[in-house]
Amino acid sequence: MSSTSLKARRKFLKSITQNTAIAATGGLVWAALLQKEARATAFAIRPPGALKENEFNAKCIKCGQCVTACPYDTLALANTSDQIPIGTPYYIPRDIPCYMCPDIPCMNACPTGALTHELEKIEDSRMGLAVIDIENCLSWLGLRCEICHRECPVKGTAITVEHHPRKLSKHAMFVPLVHSDACTGCGICEKACPTDEAAIKIVHPELVQGVVGEHYRLGWQYDSDITQQYKAEKLQTDTPAEAESSGLDYLNAGDL
Amino acid sequence: MNNTKSADKQPRTGPNGKPVRPFIMPTSIAGKLGVWKYLILRRVTQLSTLVLFFGSAHWAWNFNEQPIISGNLSSSMLLGFIPLADPFAVLQILMTQNSLLTEVLTGALIVLTFYFIVGGRVWCSWVCPVNMITDLAGKIRKKLNIQNAVQLSRKFRYIMLALALVLSALSGVAAFEWISPISIFHREIIFGLGTGWAFLLGIFILDTFILKDGWCGYLCPLGAFYSIVGKFSFLRISFDSPSCTHCIECTKVCPEPQVLDLKLATHKGYISAGECTNCGRCIGVCPEDSLHFDLKWWIARNQQNNNLQIPSANEAENLTKKDPGRKAA
Numbered sequence: 001m002s003s004t005s006l007k008a009r010r011k012f013l014k015s016i017t018q019n020t021a022i023a024a025t026g027g028l029v030w031a032a033l034l035q036k037e038a039r040a041t042a043f044a045i046r047p048p049g050a051l052k053e054n055e056f057n058a059k060c061i062k063c064g065q066c067v068t069a070c071p072y073d074t075l076a077l078a079n080t081s082d083q084i085p086i087g088t089p090y091y092i093p094r095d096i097p098c099y100m101c102p103d104i105p106c107m108n109a110c111p112t113g114a115l116t117h118e119l120e121k122i123e124d125s126r127m128g129l130a131v132i133d134i135e136n137c138l139s140w141l142g143l144r145c146e147i148c149h150r151e152c153p154v155k156g157t158a159i160t161v162e163h164h165p166r167k168l169s170k171h172a173m174f175v176p177l178v179h180s181d182a183c184t185g186c187g188i189c190e191k192a193c194p195t196d197e198a199a200i201k202i203v204h205p206e207l208v209q210g211v212v213g214e215h216y217r218l219g220w221q222y223d224s225d226i227t228q229q230y231k232a233e234k235l236q237t238d239t240p241a242e243a244e245s246s247g248l249d250y251l252n253a254g255d256l
Numbered sequence: 257m258n259n260t261k262s263a264d265k266q267p268r269t270g271p272n273g274k275p276v277r278p279f280i281m282p283t284s285i286a287g288k289l290g291v292w293k294y295l296i297l298r299r300v301t302q303l304s305t306l307v308l309f310f311g312s313a314h315w316a317w318n319f320n321e322q323p324i325i326s327g328n329l330s331s332s333m334l335l336g337f338i339p340l341a342d343p344f345a346v347l348q349i350l351m352t353q354n355s356l357l358t359e360v361l362t363g364a365l366i367v368l369t370f371y372f373i374v375g376g377r378v379w380c381s382w383v384c385p386v387n388m389i390t391d392l393a394g395k396i397r398k399k400l401n402i403q404n405a406v407q408l409s410r411k412f413r414y415i416m417l418a419l420a421l422v423l424s425a426l427s428g429v430a431a432f433e434w435i436s437p438i439s440i441f442h443r444e445i446i447f448g449l450g451t452g453w454a455f456l457l458g459i460f461i462l463d464t465f466i467l468k469d470g471w472c473g474y475l476c477p478l479g480a481f482y483s484i485v486g487k488f489s490f491l492r493i494s495f496d497s498p499s500c501t502h503c504i505e506c507t508k509v510c511p512e513p514q515v516l517d518l519k520l521a522t523h524k525g526y527i528s529a530g531e532c533t534n535c536g537r538c539i540g541v542c543p544e545d546s547l548h549f550d551l552k553w554w555i556a557r558n559q560q561n562n563n564l565q566i567p568s569a570n571e572a573e574n575l576t577k578k579d580p581g582r583k584a585a
Binding site for chain 2: 015018019022023026027030031033034035037054055057058059061062063064065067068069076077079080081082085086087109110111112113117
């Protein structure tokens with residue numbers, strides 16, 4: 001083998017090694033960046049119809065068509081300085097809440113399905129969950145406020161006003177309570193809250209909501225699973241016994 | 257055949273026997289506009305794309321009560337009924353094993369078909385906003401006569417392309433879309449500024465001081481993706497071999513000089529490499545007018561009509577054996 005071809009081969013091998021090394025280093029940095037960005041904690045308040053955070057981050061193409069579709073300028077795309085996965089849509093309810101358009105234009109503008117087109121009513125959306133800081137809520141402090149209750153677009157279902165005993169006084173307090181089965185997380189309450197820092201806040205449900213677990217039996221609630229199950233079982237086992245001795249029901253048998 | 261040894265003493269001649277003339281910038285404005293024709297057109301399409309997106313998002317520019325073009329270069333809706341989408345972004349999302357709606361798939365197909373016709377990397381030189389920054393960097397480095405600080409293979413972009421797809425599959429998110437300076441730049445212009453300009457500054461520094469055309473010519477996986485599309489595209493730069501004197505003015509201005517393989521171009525009748533961005537710089541500077549935009553099948557038909565024989569690969573090799581252009585490139 002001539003020395004020139006040997007040189008050429010050395011040069012070739014060297015350049016291959018260099019390129020591979022650069023690719024490997026770059027790939028590692030790249031993977032680390034992705035790990036940091038895409039595995040962010042779920043705390044962004046997403047537009048209605050958004051998938052679970054992982055799936056949403058995978059499917060969102062970061063085009064901003066939902067942002068343009070929103071008539072209230074509620075939505076924004078996270079930029080490089082935000083603490084939210086880059087390029088994805090979110091909103092800050094205290095600035096501009098979601099006004100819950102019945103035709104859900106943002107969701108329908110999504111081309112990829114990161115915002116599913118499956119919501120039929122905006123009331124079924126779960127963008128977040130309102131949480132009340134009862135230490136700083138005017139109503140819970142004993143004043144008559146209840147602004148959140150009155151502003152709530154799912155009034156009387158998502159936020160109800162309940163009686164609550166007041167310490168050292170016979171007068172009751174009227175306090176707002178949020179019900180997660182109806183709260184969409186639109187944030188109109190947070191926007192309306194008159195305290196300096198809102199005492200009712202929209203948070204990602206996963207950050208505050210617990211999960212009871214299957215094995216706890218709430219037997220005293222009429223519509224809990226255990227009660228219904230027990231009733232159903234009892235009905236089944238009781239039926240043949242009743243057929244044998246209908247003595248107890250003779251007054252209702254109709255032959256009196 | 258020209259004799260390169262006597263090139264210094266006698267006027268050089270090309271392989272066709274004609275004297276080699278250098279490119280001289282015309283002094284008249286009309287002549288300059290002729291040279292800059294495609295450059296001006298490219299700036300117009302690049303800027304108007306940007307302005308149309310911005311206007312639709314900020315000033316509610318609309319047609320028939322539909323925004324003219326809502327979204328950004330990743331995915332958009334033209335006139336309210338034509339979906340468009342970045343096929344590479346869609347491919348990455350599909351690599352994460354997530355299903356997508358037909359709207360974005362149709363959009364990606366439309367865009368892919370468009371670039372399939374006009375040339376894959378037409379995206380790079382006619383639409384991509386980063387091109388303006390890299391062109392500026394190229395101009396500055398030429399003026400300051402800065403040499404490359406590192407060496408890298410032009411094929412490195414394909415490693416980046418493979419990395420983008422593999423990392424998408426592994427991480428479960430579209431890998432390039434999460435770090436793409438192109439998307440970040442374009443998105444932040446339209447939807448509010450963050451610190452995305454830092455990425456652009458990085459590209460500018462890379463291109464100016466470290467590696468000529470470093471981002472577009474070596475790293476960008478989107479460019480690599482469109483290079484593959486370009487391989488099969490219809491609109492290409494045709495090469496008229498008989499009139500060419502191998503003055504290599506074209507390779508001096510070309511951002512991807514490796515595509516100007518005149519041997520291959522003589523054989524095929526056009527610049528066949530997918531990495532050619534169809535920017536048209538070479539057309540303007542060619543003193544012999546040997547380069548033009550043309551459709552592939554049209555080139556083939558013309559050659560037949562003129563009873564010209566397409567040189568075989570061997571003949572082309574003989575024609576361009578002492579091709580100074582290829583060495584200089």
